[in-house]
Amino acid sequence: MPKKTTVGARASVTREMYEQVMTPNYAPAAIMPERGEGSRLWDADGKEYLDFAGGIAVSALGHAHPQLIKALTDQANKLWHVSNFFTNKPAIRLAKMLCDATFAERVFLANSGAEANEAALKLARRYALDKHGVDKYEILAFDHAFHGRTWFTVCVGGQPKYSDGFGPKPGGIVHLPFNDAAAVKQYFAQQGDKVCAVIVEPVQGEAGVIPATPEFVQAIRECCDAHNALMIFDEIQTGVGRCAALYAYQKLGVVPDILTTAKALGGGFPISAMLTTQEIASSLVVGAHGSTFGGNPLACAVACKVLELINTPEMLSGVETKSHQMIEGLKAINQKYNVFDDIRGVGLLLGCEMNARHRDRAREVLSACADNGLLVLVAGPNVVRLAPPLNISESEINHGLVLMDNAIQNL
Structure with a gap:
């Protein structure tokens, strides 16, 4: 047996240690960010990167925002954790802010997007049982969707590669083609009495940054209304200003019954929320659901400040302006090198689909960008995904586009 060594709090930690101590379910980049400021990151060697990934x-x-640091440290000097046997002021304040800014009347707080979606799906089934009986339990979801990695949410998601290989899957889940309003209407016409909820992303992020059409979400809303089903908007990735509105539903002309939010809500501190109405929330009676860390005072204090800073006309209109700037810059790059078949998205969630000549080379673009000091994402093998901080400057966007131009030229 090899001799064990102890790594103290100040001992040197290297990227090579990852394979020695972590489970192999990720394949992180060789870059190991060490500190960040605004839209920039620095690795352990001091190399600087412009961040067009935004931590997905x-x-x-951005990174190390001074007002978020202050909100966190102020709360850290007061109260860290009390469990759900008590409530706390930051949690109540956050729930009130979310209700005031959206359709919601009630909020459940958790720690991650998967947990928020788990709560939403459980609530939808419990509400249907309470109101309509045991035969109304089906959940409609869509091909290529992504809703989290818990067992329930990964099966509701429409990507079998994430759910296969773990044993029998829960039943009562049906997948339809995304953006196919006719398929939704046809299924409801045949089986609508069984459907308790439809869960949909306003933009399918992991599937390749594919926005839902207004006609599609309107068809879902109408079918849900006609058949006493709930409409769940998964805004884990699209929410909190990403789409140039606080939540994407506010631009699509429909109001969901349940909305889930996470990712940007804490600006990097883990937190999520499920939003719904008083009527629907009434099915979550005492003991029906819970979370040890949900409503954590530290997370809620940070999230309150995030909402305060993002939910302003100036910030949200700025996202629209920067989105246009990025799209025009990406089009200019494509005119030079002819690598993208489509540039799409909403706000500052953009996807660049590789054309047939460069099919499945998105990760090569990611690597080339990193070599040139720019961090981007992929959404599957064929789409380069961009999700920079909402407060990134116009000059930083221009600089990032130059770095991407150089990277693609090098390829």
Whole structure:
């Protein structure tokens, strides 16, 4: 047996240690960020990167935002954790802010997007049982969707590669083609009495940054209304300003019955929320659901400040302006090198689909960008995904586009 060594709090930690101590379910980049400021990161060697990835749409206000640091440290000097046997002021304040800014009347707080979606799906089934009986339990979801990694949410998601290989899957889940309003109407016409809820992303992020059409979400809303089903909007990735509105539903002309939010809500501190109405929330009676860390005072204090800073006309209109700037810059790059078949998205959640000549080379673009000091994402093998901080400057966007231009030229 090899001799064990102890790594103290100040001992040197290297990227190579990852494979020695972590489970192998991720394949992180060789880069190991060590500190950040605004839209920039520095690795352990001091190399600087411009961040067009935003921690997968999480770091909505960039890194080490001074007002978020102050909110966190102020709360850290007061109260860290009390469990759900008590409530706390930051949690109540956050719930009130979310209700005031949306359709919601009640809020459940958790720690991650998967947990918020788990709560939403459980609530939908419990509400249907309470109101309509045991035969109304089906959940409609969509091909290529992503709703989290708990067993329930990964099965509701429409990507079998994430759910296969773990044993029997829960029943009562049906997948339909995304953006196919006719398929939704047809299924409801045949089986609508069984459907308790439809869960949909306003933009399918992991599937390749594919926005839902207004006609599609309107068809879902109408079918849910006609058949006493709930409409769940998964705004884990699209919410908190990412789409140039606080939540994407506010631009689509429909109001969901349940909305889930996470990622940007904490600006990097883990937190999530499920939003709904008083009527629907009434099915979550005492003991029906819970979370040890949900409503944590530290997380809620940070989230309150995030909402305060993002939910302003100036910030949200700025997202629209920067989105246009990025799209025009990406089009200019494509005119030079002809690598993208489509540039799409909403706000500052954008996807660049590789064309047939460069099919499945998105990760090569990611690597080339990193070599040039720019961090981007992928959404599957064929789409380069961009989700920079919402407060990124116009000059930083221009600089990032130059770095991407150089990277693609090098390829």
